[in-house]
Amino acid sequence: MKTLLAALVGASMLATSPAALAQSAWTGGDDQPATPLACDASTSPSNPGEYNGGAPTNAPDRKGKALKVVDIPKLVGVGYFNSVAQGMQEAAKQDGNMTITTDGPTKANIDEQITFVDNYITQGVDGILFASNDPVAIAPVLKRALEAGINVVGYDADAEADARQWFVNQALPNGVAKSMIDQLASEIGEEGSFAIVTSTFTTPNQARWITEMTAYAEKCHPKLKFLETVEAQEDNILSFNQAQTLINKYGDELKGILGMTSVATPAAAEAVQQNKLCGKVSVVGLALPNAMKPYVNNDCIKTTILWSTVDLGYAAGLVMRAVADGSLKPGATEFEAGRLGKLQVVNQSQILLGAPKVFTKADINNFDF
Missing domain, CATH: 3.40.50.2300 (Response regulator)
Known part of the structure; x- marks a missing residue:
């Protein structure tokens, strides 16, 4: 996930006030405009618009064939x-x-x-x-x-x-942003300081998510304090080490870590647990329920957010x-997806799986993926 990258100024950027958050770009985002959802409710996707995808050249007739x-x-x-x-x-x-x-x-x-x-x-x-x-x-x-x-x-x-x-x-970027930032604010407070562990600054879905998170935080949680974004390449050891570095660097100032990948989030949770910071540093992020069960079930981490990857x-x-x-x-407005039922077509040529889910201790053990 990433944010509004009007300028990629190094690997870190410190925001010390709401004004700084509003005026500065978070590292890791893209340069496209954001469409933050309302603070008190999500919104339904609008008309998908004209198809903008590509088309294969002289593709053979594959209907019903292997x-x-x-x-x-x-x-x-x-x-x-x-x-x-x-x-x-x-x-x-x-x-x-x-x-x-x-x-x-x-x-x-x-x-x-x-x-x-x-x-x-x-x-x-x-x-x-x-x-x-x-x-x-x-x-x-x-x-x-x-x-x-x-x-x-x-x-x-x-x-x-x-x-x-x-x-x-898997989810509209502004929907992911709302889920992540709302959950973060509920855990670290409206004036808490946080950092992000992402994959790379060029990973497109994470860049879009961070851009949307920037806009949504400015709109709905303006006093949250962003510290920095670090890259971890979706590598477990590097993700752990980056979380450890954030813990060492910011000390008591660090109240939350946002994990942008299914690797970064459990690795950050492990770093928090090993440093005996459960309840002091929150980890909010996208991860497989199975990877987060140990941390959620022992009350070190409160939630994990995702969709069904299966x-x-x-x-x-x-x-x-x-x-x-x-x-x-081209021109379709919905897609019949077997056991998933009808899925909406959004953003001209995208098929939307649905809204992200927040898994908690109350239900995380009901899922096996």
Whole structure:
């Protein structure tokens, strides 16, 4: 997640007052305008507008035929994308005529991810599912895939719209921002100081989330004090070390850590627990319930926020099948997503999974992903 990056001034920036928060950009965001939700309620998405996605060139007739699809996430070997892949396999099994293979870099490295996409274009596949590490850098290779007649669908982290056909959006950025900032303020108080542990400053979904968090905090929680954003590459050890560094650097001033990734949030919780700061430093972030159960169940951390990653993968798999069949066309306003029911089309060419959920000690054990 990231914020309004009007200027990327180093890895840290200290905001000592509401005025500083309002006038300064948080590191890690993008430069697009924000649309913060109302402070007291969320709003429903408006008309999606005119389709702005891409289209494959001279794609063969794939309706009802066997599909060979590759899934290339930001990185492999982490619980978040493992559970997304589980949902994709559910969709493939339900379809009965589609195979989805997950393959990708072991670190969230855009150059390596581009190489994987390029290799699968050369090998020849019917479809590419992706979660990008950099929306701009990945666009040229995805466009080459479209030019080769390959169906391209994104999920979790988008690319430039014309570099893919559809994007399955796990939650609207302003909805994520509202959930995160409201929860943070409820735990650390309206004047508490906090820092952010993110993946990289170029990771598109996190950049958008942080931008929206900036705007929502300024509007609804203007006295929150932002300390800095640090990068952790979605690496468990680096995430822990970055959280430890924040704890050491700010001492009693640090009241909360926002985790922008499924790796950063439990790693920050572990750092808080090892430093015996449970109840003194809150960790609010996006993470798999299974990864956060130990910290929530022992009352060190109060909540974790996420969507169903299995549902995200399931929806992405079904969208790929529908795109290949030609049943999901530009101009659609909703998508029939199997057991998920009807999903809304938003932002011209995105399919919205739904609002994020706040998991607490009361219900976190009811979920297994």
